[in-house]
Amino acid sequence: MRLELKKITKSYKDKEVLKEISVTMGTGVYGLLGPNGAGKTTMIRIIADVLRSDKGQIFYNEKDIYTIGDEYRAKIGYLPQDINFYSDFTGRDYLEYSASLKGMDKSLVKKRIEELAYNVGLQDDLDRYCLTYSGGMRRRLGIAQALIDNPEILILDEPTSGLDPFERIKFRNIISAYSKDRLVLLSTHIVSDVEYIAAQIMMMEYGVIQHTHTREDYIKMTEGYVWLIEMSTEQLVEYQKKAVISNVITKRNYMEVRVIDELKPNDNSIQVTPNLEDVYLYIFKYLPEKLRR
Numbered sequence: 205m206r207l208e209l210k211k212i213t214k215s216y217k218d219k220e221v222l223k224e225i226s227v228t229m230g231t232g233v234y235g236l237l238g239p240n241g242a243g244k245t246t247m248i249r250i251i252a253d254v255l256r257s258d259k260g261q262i263f264y265n266e267k268d269i270y271t272i273g274d275e276y277r278a279k280i281g282y283l284p285q286d287i288n289f290y291s292d293f294t295g296r297d298y299l300e301y302s303a304s305l306k307g308m309d310k311s312l313v314k315k316r317i318e319e320l321a322y323n324v325g326l327q328d329d330l331d332r333y334c335l336t337y338s339g340g341m342r343r344r345l346g347i348a349q350a351l352i353d354n355p356e357i358l359i360l361d362e363p364t365s366g367l368d369p370f371e372r373i374k375f376r377n378i379i380s381a382y383s384k385d386r387l388v389l390l391s392t393h394i395v396s397d398v399e400y401i402a403a404q405i406m407m408m409e410y411g412v413i414q415h416t417h418t419r420e421d422y423i424k425m426t427e428g429y430v431w432l433i434e435m436s437t438e439q440l441v442e443y444q445k446k447a448v449i450s451n452v453i454t455k456r457n458y459m460e461v462r463v464i465d466e467l468k469p470n471d472n473s474i475q476v477t478p479n480l481e482d483v484y485l486y487i488f489k490y491l492p493e494k495l496r497r
Contacts, residue, residue: 205265205356206230207251207387212260214246214411221246223411224260233383235398236391238408239488244391245285247408248361251389252282264357278306281355283346285362289334295321295345296330302349320348324378340371347378358388364397376401399480407487414487422483429490430482431463431473448490450482464490 207229214222221243236244249255251262253269253276262269269276289298296317303313321327324344329337337345343363350358360379364372372394379388380401390398398405399419407415415422430450435443440452440459447469451462462476463469464486478486 205387206263207357208263208266209251210261210263212247212250212257212262214243214250214255214257221411222250222257225411225413227406227413227416229387229389229404231385231387232403233379233388233390233398233401235402235405236389236408237395237398237405237484238393240393242393242408243411244393244408245361246411248359248389248391251357252280252359253277254282278353279356281350281353281358283343283350283358283360283363285365287342287346289342291333291335293334294331295326295334295337298334298345299330299348299352302352306353308353316352317348320351323381324348325374339366340368340374343367343371343375344378347375351382356386358382358386360388360390362392363390364392364394372397395481395484405480407484409488419480422480423478426464426478426483426486428475429464429466429486430476430478431465431469432476433461433463433469433473434458435461448485448493450485466490466494 209225209227212222212225213220225247236247238244246255250257264272264276264279293301299317299320300313303316308316317330318327321330324347326341326344326348329341334342334345347360347363350360363379364375367375376397379390382388383401390402392398402419404416404418405422406413417425435458437459440461443461448464449461450464453460462482463473464482
């Protein structure tokens, strides 16, 4: 299975939010990572065919998606950033309604709903009203909706937004389990959402995909650029004004500060192994600040 974007461009009034995006994806998890306002949701909505691009083409297995229309949309499972529920819908009602919209055979729907509810941990809550669900339960119901007709392409926009750490981990595990035989595109600004489950990670800013690499390749980009420095709270207040800091840990008598810098910050700095969050800050914060110096 192959999904290819060729020079996708989109503008709102006089602002160009996507600038000739070209990328090719196959089976597996793809992360779309970038700050808020980078253009991720616009790109996601165009791939899901709920928004049209101004220029460019998208090909599913070498067929233009706008030409094959319903054939392509039938392959899509889509979880938007915001999910709305009818006030009188239970979880079961919502999934039955979603199945009917996708034209599923009624004889298969009940079994499919029970299967998905079990897999996302909602088997005991299907007959509760959706509006009584927690944020994590709503997101899990949303992923069940997106998977209801076993789509080949699963598109998720900020799927863990508002979830606590436990729910976020549970959600990632669900996505990882369902990614074996399909393309999963996960858009987020939360690095940990994609660090360990995405085969390829696209870094996006200002409507442009700046980089596309594996996690391991990203780590190599910043090897030798991540440091630990010990300093007092008073020193940190001044130091953070000029440095790119990825983490601070309070020790008994000092602060342990994790810093991104291509040069050794001082003689007491200790070089450490980068993680993807360090890479994210290097690309989106350190490099732009370096250009302004």
